[in-house]
Amino acid sequence: MDKFLGVSESGSAKCVICGHVNKSCGNTTNLFNHLKRAHPTVLSVPKGVARIADFFDTNSKKTYENGSFRKSSLDKALISMIATDLQPFRIVEGAGFRNFVYCLDPQYTLPCRRTLNDVLLSNMYEDIFDIKSAVLCTSKLLNDLDHMSENIASSLHEVLSEWGVASNVSAIVTDNASSMIKSCSIVGKRHMPCFAHTLNLIMQESLQ
Incomplete structure (x- = not known):
């Protein structure tokens, strides 16, 4: 005093x-x-004299704006961590993880699970892979009356050779028919079952 x-x-x-x-x-x-x-x-x-309280605004809840460089960088780092470590999207809902992120940067708002899946993961996938699709052929089998695996394999081999992509094809997606699976084996390509067809079989089986 x-x-x-x-x-x-x-x-x-x-x-x-x-x-x-x-x-x-x-x-x-x-x-x-x-x-x-x-x-x-x-x-x-x-007036004009700064107080200590002015530098510690406890009521302030400023967060990074969507689209800002800092927010985008942290979002990309987050989705990269989830993809690399095979973490579930629900990790962003965990109280412990949210508190950990808040301690690291209080201005960063974690994205929700839907944003992770529908936006960030999709963007990350497009950044890494240059995805292209094309319909090369819709022709019939060499012998359209023969649905045996050997005839299917010969038809597949002709199309692959005609377009010169045999060495670039790593897998062939078909239904779950045994003839289709065997034809892929004959051609020497990995068989991938169609997810939609597999799901349809499961539903039919469960409804019987």
């Missing part, structure tokens, strides 16, 4: 503004109350 001067050993202090003597009782409460009552303007903070 630089507005008071000590005047006795008992702790009394004299106000340098009005000369009033106040008992301090070992603390500054009485002195502070005197200033509030008699000199309220002395306690006011002049």
Whole structure:
């Protein structure tokens, strides 16, 4: 309290503004109350003077804007971590993980599971792979009355050779018929069962 001067050993202090003597009782409460009552303007903070509270705004909830460089960088790092470590999308809903991310950067808002799957993972896939599709041939089998695996394999081999892509094909997707599976084996290509056909078989089986 630089507005008071000590005047006795008992702790009394004299106000340098009005000369009033106040008992301090070992603390500054009485002195502070005197200033509030008699000199309220002395306690006011002049305009333009920064306060400590101005630098620690506890009510502020500023977050990175969608599309900002920082937000996009953290989103990409997150989806990369999930894909690399084979983590489930629900990791972003875990209380512990959310608290960990908040401690690292309070301004970063975690994306939801749908955004992870529909947007971030899709964008990541497109950034890594240059996906192209084309219909090369829709011709019939060499012998359209023969549905044996050997005839199917010969038909597949002719199309692959005609387009010069035999060495570039790593897998062939068909239904789950045994003749189709064997024909892929004859051609020397990996067989991939059609997901839609497999799901249809499962549903038919479950409804019987």
